[in-house]
Amino acid sequence: MLDAFSRAVVSADSKTACIGGAELDSLKSFIADGNKRLDAVNVIAGNASCIVSDAIAGMICENQGLIQAGGNCYPNRRMAACLRDGEIVLRYITYAVLSGDASVLEDRCLNGLKETYAALGVPLQSTGRAVGIMKASSLAHINNNNTEAQAGSRYKKNEMAQGDCSAITSEAGSYFDRVISALS
Numbered sequence: 001m002l003d004a005f006s007r008a009v010v011s012a013d014s015k016t017a018c019i020g021g022a023e024l025d026s027l028k029s030f031i032a033d034g035n036k037r038l039d040a041v042n043v044i045a046g047n048a049s050c051i052v053s054d055a056i057a058g059m060i061c062e063n064q065g066l067i068q069a070g071g072n073c074y075p076n077r078r079m080a081a082c083l084r085d086g087e088i089v090l091r092y093i094t095y096a097v098l099s100g101d102a103s104v105l106e107d108r109c110l111n112g113l114k115e116t117y118a119a120l121g122v123p124l125q126s127t128g129r130a131v132g133i134m135k136a137s138s139l140a141h142i143n144n145n146n147t148e149a150q151a152g153s154r155y156k157k158n159e160m161a162q163g164d165c166s167a168i169t170s171e172a173g174s175y176f177d178r179v180i181s182a183l184s
């Protein structure tokens with residue numbers, strides 16, 4: 001498992017080189033923008049149960065066969081496993097956002113997941129859709145532009161500093177995209 005710092009060390013060591021200019025510049029911005037990263041993690045983790053349950057509900061709403069006999073969210077035991085998997089995926093994404101590196105997500109969550117799902121008959125496309133909804137909702141939370149229209153009675157305005165979140169948004173988005181592509 002790597003993070004932005006250990007990744008720089010591993011990459012320098014593989015070239016038998018000292019940590020140099022470009023690597024230090026990228027670490028400098030990692031530190032300078034650290035509070036944005038912490039806010040992003042906090043806002044996803046703090047809204048995780050809402051983000052997960054909304055995504056699974058949305059996935060089922062669009063494909064109700066999932067909760068009928070023969071569907072992979074039927075009976076409740078499977079529904080619970082699906083919600084749990086949504087939480088697992090989102091949790092590993094928060095770890096990746098925190099460390100600025102996807103390896104924790106790749107190694108501990110995605111490695112072998114597609115094969116596991118294939119063996120269990122868990123539909124990959126539906127999982128991808130749920131992850132896509134979690135992505136939209138998480139990125140809205142990072143940018144603090146989640147709305148009452150989207151969230152209904154569960155709407156919660158997040159208290160955090162306003163600023164340019166474009167870099168952390170696209171980085172966080174890339175971790176969701178990794179999950180989707182690992183499952184397709």
Ligand SMILES: CCC1=C(C)/C(=C/C2=NC(=C\c3[nH]c(/C=C4\NC(=O)[C@H](C)[C@H]4CC)c(C)c3CCC(=O)O)/C(CCC(=O)O)=C2C)NC1=O
Binds near residue numbers: 056078086108122
């Ligand atoms: C550390 C990381 C980690 C991951 C990622 C993980 C995933 C994981 N999901 C599983 C099952 C499952 N996963 C789902 C998920 C879904 N079904 C659907 O229709 C939806 C599309 C989707 C939810 C979005 C379901 C229904 C099962 C149970 C399948 C079965 O027992 O038939 C299983 C099989 C064992 C079990 O049931 O607990 C594993 C290992 N476990 C882990 O420890």
